[in-house]
Amino acid sequence: MALTITPIPAFNDNYIWALHQADGQTVVVDPGDAEPVKAWLSANGATLAGILITHHHPDHTGGLDALLAMTSPVPVYGPAGGHIRQINHTVKEGDQLSILDHDFEVLETPGHTLDHIVYFHPGASDTSAPDDGDTADLGNPPWLFCGDTLFAGGCGRIFEGNPAMMYGSLQKLASLPAATQVYCAHEYTLANLAFAASADPDNGDLKQRQVDERNKRDKQHPTLPSTICLEQRTNPFLRCHSPSLQATVEQQVSHKLTSGLELFTALRRLKDQA
Template structure:
């Protein structure tokens, strides 16, 4: 079985570490130093690196981590990240520490963004490494893609098993849930989630991963087809169109200025 644990980096990043007790693979290492420290403390050998997109806080640690190491670096088909040794697209499958992962293209935050999904056989529960596409209670800003593109990407993730653990790359949950409550103030599941997340952060515990089923019931960016969400927007004078992609665009624009 593989274990998954967070390596905090910068102010609010998580670099995810998968290990089998002797070897490890890390996801989106924006900073090499905390990764090197954890590898040394746990006596792990770095056996590979997964990249979701090209932003510096996800790839900045590659040069230092690869110095003196000949290991695979899986990532999107983006030539600007020179260290990637296997470039991936939709439908590709890779083996990570003996476990199969399926690659999903999820553009929106960036055009090159991909995600990695494992069915849970090696982890006990399905897992998704989604970078900055889907967050706990939110989604990434649209730096390169369109609202239609990001909505389609989130719908792609919504089709995964409800028990999927969502390993996103930032601790943005409290801010995301505060916004979600503005969108859907009558959502009781959302209120309960916000209270639980606040308790976790007070205890110094990460709020991620979350389960996909939780995102589907509380994350406004995953609920653009919800009659309850649309009615809440209507009451607030914010609903102009009911097409889900248009609802997403409205909610995303609101969040950008929240």
């Protein structure tokens, strides 16, 4: 059965992604707050069938108790590490899950937290046939639910890991298929792109993206999902091989940067101070 993916806004700028089937069965990703999820389920006649968790921060897990209290037991997938007691299926790198008849693979992406994981659905291996000609049928493109690791035009802060870990995690995500639709957990895009433009001022794709994303926000539309292809062209944290980005950042930090990791580390520090 086809899956539709809908953002449920929470707090100031979180998105709780709802994956739902026509029969109402719904899996949510990172429910930091139960109330908007309950309201959405009720408005759509939907039933909670499972929960995916990317990491332990409260704005991704705070709704678990209240959601689990209102349903019969459902699978709650998430990282090992002991931070999140509501998880009943701990998963790790390479694990395969079936979510509403769709296959997902777990990738470990330490950096923002040490136990951060993401969920990747490789569209090509999906066997559900488009049965109704509905163009909203998202059965085929790959999907990535990446929590606070990769953002549109940016990346998560490094709270628990180190720059090398985060750089490696982002490179892992950047190597996913270009068409992968990227479902991040926050609407940070315009601020991220403003910072990106200061570090990568000659990037024409980035300038165009600022216009496109501002138009979406003016209409109060989400800027997500993004795609890996768009991030590769416009997200400076995935562009640490770019000579012009390197030259600008070297000027800003007043010293030479001799590797992609050094450029990434300097960029992340500049963004933290922005």
